[in-house]
Amino acid sequence: MTAHEGAHEGLRADRVRVTGPSGRVVLDGPGVHAAPGRVLALTGPSGSGKTTLLRALLGCLPPGLRRTAGAVRWRGRPVPTGRAGRRWRLTQVGWLAQDPASTLDPWRSVLDQVAEALTDRGATGTAARAGAAALLERLGLDPALHARTPGRLSGGQAQRAALARALAGDPPLLVLDEPTSGLDPDSAGLAAEAVRRRRGDPSRVTVLVSHDLRLVEDLADDVTQIGAVAPPPVPATAPRPAGTPAVLTVRGLVLDHPAGGPPLLTADLTVHAGELVALLGPSGSGKSTLLRALAGLHPPAAGTMVLSAAGTTGPLPHLASERGHAQLRRVQLVGQNPRDELNPAHRAVTAVARPLRTLAGLGRAPARARALRLLADLGVDAEHAERRPGRLSGGQRQRVAVARAVAPGAAVLLADEITSALDAATATRLLDVLDRLRADGLAVLLSTHDPGVAARADRVLRLSAGALHEQDVSAHP
């Protein structure tokens, strides 16, 4: 094959195998061919080794990893290694990493950094600076911003500066790692535009990694799949109790923003016995703060809460420190991080027995016996109940945390993303546990960002722009 023929090859790799320090195979990749003038997309689930494959293609695997099979050729010649490889990447390859803003030197102006990349690809002195300024401006960065360091730009602006550095000098090979997940929508649009321009130019090869199927469909000429495709989990249907009484009624609740300004959110909501209410909303919308406020851990600016549970009916004080034992035992919260929920020094059964003693007034032995029974009900056997959380799985820890919360007789369980750190199967089992407890009348208010979890709920409340909206009112007339 002559060099001229090789130019039609673009970037081609046989099945690439990457092994770790102990000889463990980290990646058994597919054959890859990125043709001139075309855009190749590598897709696959997270953890399938997409970034590792990219690094293997560029000949710069992270320390400890080695490519043990599969030759990589660029325009018909093996991708160089060592010093020649660095030189090749510097002059021929534009690279945009995940979280591109963090790859900018925080202490140098973005103009300097883009001009440096242009200089590396053949421009000189003033031409490089002028070219860099023009490129930054084309990506929507006002000239007044060019002298700023990345820290003094917005996140999106910094991402565009990093994109400009990758595009500088229109490199023969452009490699983008997850350009949409790390970029805000505007920057992602600009990145897509830049990729589109390269299509059809036979001297340009583009490779991108993404799990964003829309982007892949939009941009890619060829798609290579890495790893197996997992089927989406099938949501189970939950029992839907009808006409149960309200246990927690909240009216006119106002939560202030910690930084001041307009309130974070205002909310009216009612939770009925035995129902599962899902609380949806983008991150930062205040889901956790709302749950913490209901639990009495975050003082609201205004509003009333009324609790109607066996033995205690009436207004609920705002702060947990002002609530009596009868009220505390009825409203309990479980958080999202299984590592944090349980005290590493206490055994599971001790953790569950403690509130039975302090809130339900049981003696040491009865509290322990009831804790063991409850844990067994929730699928934590006696052997695991004697373990400390360090020797329990994430799902087991969350079940222990739920047991600790409901043990003293909770009427309302505030569950803050309790499934988010668990895999799909474990999360489903945890929700099954909640279903069992709901059959006895426990009301659950569950914040989540997972539509699959929300699908099991009786009702869905959506939190957006500081207000709660009922998404499906038909379940409860």
Place this chain on the structure above:
Amino acid sequence: MNRVSLAFAFVVVAVTLLGPALAPYDPAAPVTAPWQASSVGHPLGGDVLGRDVLSRLLAGGRRLLVLSLVAAAAATLVGTLGGLAAGWGGSRVLAAGADLLLAVPVLLPALVLAVSLPGDAAVVAATVVAGAPLTLGVVRDATAGARERGYVRAARLRGERTLAVLLREVLPAVAGVPAADLGLRFVTALQLASALAVLGLTDAPATGDWAAMLRENLAGAALNPAALAAPALLLAMLSLSVAAAAHAGLRHAFGTGDAS
């Protein structure tokens, strides 16, 4: 590594505490020629006054060890209580002077204190003065971290008092930190105690003292190197093993958060 160093430290401590009973000769009485080289009866030879080095080695660790342990325990206790309070209250106390405390070696305050205090008291006081703030810092960070954890929140939601939360939830959860820190404070105190003994600012017992042995036998290094090397080796190994265990403990306490 951690297990080995801990095991070694325990052996040294046990031998030190039992040592005086095991000594083959009277550690205070001359039984050989000065700096006599090692022989069958005296495997480590004699020291500056012809006393048996092995016997002095066995007898000479107790004072140093007990003094260092007392000093370290005092520093860790003060620092842990302060750190619990500071971490719970969200205080940034001591941030301004922390780098000065780190930069000034503990020997300087110890020397200044030794003007008006007996040597042993100066060791304890300097270890507390210079070491407790460091303990306070790490315990404060660990406490501040634990404060936001689910188990502390759960305790507040069952109406436990602050003191109960601190002692029942926070302290057991962060206990690895002061435990490991005790090791570091012990190493500092040992360095300090041996330095002051070498400088002649503490009253070494007649039966010997590893650090004082270093000074006594420095001039005889050529005649009986063992008289110098044996206490040096013991001091070095003890410090190294305790420090290694302490560092491993701190990494564990801050690294995984799991203490199973």
Place this chain on the structure above:
Amino acid sequence: MRLSAPAGLSRAVLAPLRAVVLLAVVSVAVFAATELLPGDAADAVGAGRASAAQLAGLRAERGLDRPGWERWASWASALLHGDAGRSLLTGRPVVDVIGGRLPATAVLAGSAFALTAPLVLLGCVLAGRRALRRPGDAGGGLATALTAVPQVVVAAALAALLSGVLRWVPPVSLLPPGGGPPDPSILVLPVLTLALPSAAFGVALLGGVVADALRRPYVTDALVRGVPAGRVLRRHVLPVLAAPALRVLAVVVGGLAAGGALVETVFGYAGAGELLVSSVAARDTPVVQLLGLGSATAVLAVLLLADLVPVRS
């Protein structure tokens, strides 16, 4: 280096202010530790022979019966005017007593520093290489471990080896009686004993900073993009290290000051450190006060420099 004006200005004002406050705190601590604890200068001068009445007279004469803060204030203001009092032992002005010892200590500390600096540099280069090759490895274990070894052990081991076994250098470092430059051979043991622990401490502190700097995403990304290692080091890594390096320098200065006291005494080298220890033994409070405060001031001065350099964390 680009820095917004208010931040730079406040740093230039706040850092010296903080240093002055810390110096005042240190002076209070030094004064309190030497004067206010039981066993005051009158006890030392009286040495158990004086009667209670004589001691009271002595206390009144020296102003020891006044409240502590008053005595501190007059001591501090005299110090500010260059009057550190007289040695209780010899009656000579403290400044002269210490000044006579400084040249010898400067030679020793200077030589030790000249050895420490390249050792720390070497250790940091090794730590950096390790960080690049094994990103998950914390590193710095050896240097950290070595800081645990008591300095007296280092002194004994070096003396046993170099003087005892190899007989290269004398075991004691006596200065020539008439003054003049010391024979270099007598410096070998004290310089090594000072420099090796200081270097271990320096590497233990700075090596981790170097490794962290090399693991920053913009550094690893620059290496992926093919930017030459020399340029990465010059542009992205070295500027980050300026402030931490100065802080480590302060630690090294403190280590040399404290280590000097030990090393000079052990090897019989008549410098300021030996003076500190003998003054402590003789309870010569004014000398101890000035030496203690002076050492702390040296450390504070370097910390002030570190404060003035913008932190890039």
